[in-house]
Amino acid sequence: MAELSSSLLYAAFIIYFIATAVFAVALTVKKSDEATTMNKWGRWGYILSIIGFISQLGYFITRWIASGHAPVSNLFEFTTFFGMMMVLGFIVIYAIYRLNVLGVFAMPVALLVIAYASMFPREIEPLIPALQSNWLKIHVTTAALGEGILAISFVAGLIYLIATINQSKGSKKTGWLEFVLYTLLSTLGFILVSLYFGLTDYQATFNWINENETEAELVYELPAIAGPHEGELLTEDKFGPLFEAPSWMEGIDAPKKLNTFIWSLLSGGMLYGLLRLLLRKRLGAALQPLLKNINTELVDEISYRSVAIGFPVFTLGALVFAMIWAQEAWTRFWGWDPKEVWALITFLFYAAYLHLRLTRDWHGERSAWLCVLGFVIIMFNLIAVNLVIAGLHSYA
């Protein structure tokens, strides 16, 4: 059952990939009227997205059966599910607006999220007592669904920015847009680097004093650029480290995480540099002509609509259900745990967004930048709060 589950996830991944390509073709169809809204290619892209989603749903159900609990209990499972909810959000929004360009951007972002998820340990883990509750499935799935829908607003916002920002000369705006694209490339870079060194079975072991002030071994799966503070390399003939992680970095295996982070930035930088060399212009400028036929008003509306749909779902899942569960498991509905606080921050951020949009006319570009920032907050809560800030939610 566990094997079937992995195969289904793999299949879903491939199908999403094909769906992206099909949507991209749909966008380049010559007749400009048809290119942006549903055409034959767009219809196929949509059908493929749904098939991929069903396949991933199959993964979810079979893994549930295999593990005996809802597979949303660690970082791999949750992040995968988040990717799946992004696809679901896309399926819903596409059904309303039928905009092919949404598929061209939403599916790759979902793919990145799912690929990123698979970099975490994938074994089926037993549930610790704190997680043994029906609220696990209710709270986590609703929160992820809300975040998935909100992520679509990021995708629409990004499309809006690529389509409308003046690329005739470099500016602060083009700079930030390049930065957003670079961040996406860094995620891709991290995945590629991890895959490469995973396949070649790279391991370098260090002896160091860990965060609990005890001597321990730290195994790097990537060559050590940043080694542990006063660490000693035990494995012979291995690279590095070029420098040592500062001693004030806290958290479990902090130097290793810093190293991974540096690798992500470097590989993202290489990918970005390569693309810039090939294209001989800013990535935003290279992408812009592809989007020249789209209705930017509609894209703006989609980004807002995704927030309007996603915000209540997120609030219900990540705050209301979360509070009910926290009252049951931790004796208080609110305890200012970092994950809780960042859910509140996400809530406050989108609340501010809605106020600015509905009463102060923040439409178009300003609204789009906010949607990008909102996604950054969501990803920060998903990744950084689990990996960097230790708290009650560090299950992975």
Place this chain on the structure above:
Amino acid sequence: MDKIKCECGHLNPYGTILCESCGKPIQEEADHQLLNMRYEGTARRSQTYNTNFVDKTWNFFSSVKVGVWLIVITLIASAIGTIFPQQMYIPQNVNPAAHYENEYGVLGEIYYLLGFHNLYSSWWFVLLLGLIGVSITVASIDRGIPLYRSLKNQRVTKHENFLKRQRMFGTTKRPEDEEQFIEEAIFRLKEKRYKVRREGNNILAEKGRFSRWGPYVNHVGLIIFLLGAMLRIVPGMYIDEDMWVREGETKAVKGTDREYYLKHEQFVLETYDPKEERYSDALNRVGGTVVKNYQSDVVLYKADKKLPGAKPELTEVKEYPIQVNRPLQFDGFSVYQVDYRQEMSEMSFQLQNKETEDAIGEFTVDLQNPKNEYDLGDGNKVILRNYYPDFYFDKERNQPATRTNVPNNPAFIFNMITPETPDGEIAFIGIRQNLDPSGENQYKIAFNGVDTEFITGLTVNRDYTLPIIFVGGIIFMIGVVQGLYWNHRRIWLKLNEEEVWVAAHTNKNWHGIKREVDDVTSKLQLNPAIDQQEKKKER
């Protein structure tokens, strides 16, 4: 201030922009501009008066700009609070000032000095939340009441200047048979589930008006939520106590004023079997054990009311296994499984002849309630001279001492009395220590075994604010969904001497209403209504 009488005869409050009834712009602007339909052009206090202190305060808090700033400041403050752990999450037995400095260096020191280690309970953070509460209240009253008045008073026949300056507007030549046209129009609009009203040659089709109340409903929910959270400081509303109960021990439940007692029968600590196939990979990777269950089997008793000091009579209420996620609940109280300790409970020893190591007798010391004397028969006995539950050697005073009353590291000074040594011999016994201070003892005490017991850590909680907070949360959710999942759409049709006019307005989601209006106009063979805002942009 005087009310303003519109040409349609309706009396509007001072400060009105668009007549509540017919929509005629009262304060004329250049008449080609689109109307600002926000809050229906009602007279809002904040937009009307700005002379004295009360006005200025009101206007400050009713501003959405101020509200958004408050939200953003709260957001940033909340984020700062997660940079380093809050004081409640650092070890409780350390000096916080030193802890932040040692763990996080200079930044930690600054963090502590600024009081960020208790950020969420600081006066300024609570004040921020309070200001948000005030802002929500004022802003809602300032907008909600005039909006309600206006939507209640709106009439079907609208002023021409109102219709023509709507964002969606279209004109067509007047049809031949006007009665048939109007009836068909009503039919087509009802088909789209609009509520249709007619006044002569005018039609108002409206749907989803209740979604306009969404923001006010959710704000009411938030206020109730915040008030509920504030009520916690009222004595008696909120009880939160920790208690430790040993296996076999019966204790009064804290916070219940000795009305309830709890007996801890047994503590259950289960771990996952590493051989269980589906989890074996993960368990191998972690390399340790993973806990499956923490459970205190307890019996809850109710005590009858007796005179203080007298021993209460206990009646059993129920037996219950308290697990994480499954608190014991009774009479508004919840008792949670939050922690456990394992302690040594008994130590057994043997009195031996030092040379031959022949056993003379055995005895067991209860580490919580040690006896003074252990009679081993035949004139042999052991007297417990001194007991150090948590032994250390106090170098300053040069004598043994104990850190706490918890038997973490028990040590004993025994006096061994046998028929041969009636004056007794002194022995010092600790974990892995067996001293003979005189060096001339004939007897010794040998360690024979240790028993441990579990002490469960429970939290007793009773929170009368929960129902209020819950109701606030539910109202908030209803309001948010009401406001965001529905739209308030209106379509006006007007037949005048020569033309049919179509105008439409929605509070949001223009894409949706455009599709509806396009469908209706095409079915009625009217020219499509034009989005005048887009048209303006193209120009």
